[in-house]
Amino acid sequence: MAAWQDPRGLIALRWSTGADWADLVLADPLALLDDHAHCELGAAAAAQSFLSRHPSIDRVAEKLSATAIEELRHFREVHEVLRSLGGCLSSRAPNAYVEALHAAVRATRARDGDPLIDRLLVSALIERRSLERFELLAARASGALRELYARLVPSELGHAALFVHLCFEIRGEAATVGRLARIQELEAEVARAQSRGPRIHSGFQERAA
Template structure:
């Protein structure tokens, strides 16, 4: 369902154990950036009302998630602040082809893969902290469905620009490259490190 070519490793769970506060900060930034990405796509393809409608829904949901994470940070006395982004998003964005309609397809599919990886990580995190942090576990388990839906929405919208077959072929290519990026990891403890 998620079109991922790899699963997260235990290396990431070590980062969870050692840097949960920083991962929560990064998660807030991820939700903010996801809302911004959806808004940028809405602006770029404003003549496509299907994209506009779906992006408006995603913007709303991502901002709701942002404020939910902000509330968790407040409860934990973690001040919200800027942090350096990890390399994951930059490396994925570098894979986007430059000319439309290929650019539109890639922008949507890169967004879909980020949502898919988030979905996979949220499920992993929910299971990992279940015994010691049941409230946090429930929060992350609850995000799974919307992230999976966002992934599917982005894939479906890519079909506005090319055939389903071409979308699936490009998604497979990008997913393989995404798995290489996630395997490289990052020393920065991030949701996508």
């Protein structure tokens, strides 16, 4: 049995986004696609960063270069839909969710903690959250956006699995699973705390009646 063949079970989210989130963000599709295009660029950059910082780890180069190329392809797909709807790419804005998640994980790292494992697991959780959001968008969008998000779902599942798989290879299963549980909790807190808005990783708190 290889646990990473079932990343939905291994990398379960500790907080689920309400389906109405998709209706909220789809109200401003150009802003959503702009944010999404930057997410894909960020994912490609993260894969290249791992690659350049850890080149000696066996099989990392092959897997991460393939991931970087795939993320750039996603960028082009998203950008194409954005342009076709009359939008354009803005200058990059910081991704508040990603930055807050890295900060929360850094703050809980033990003095002898492992920064590499933490970065890989954060990447896995970001991919997993993106997968959840793409599934919600595929279910609620129409036309080109529905096709786009339905097409992207399988890739994100594979990326989430890859980062956990790499942790297993590099540091072993025991070290990975223990830290993953804590980072899953942190990710849920960070995702819930995000503000609303037309972004892939925006928050969605139920409003009080």
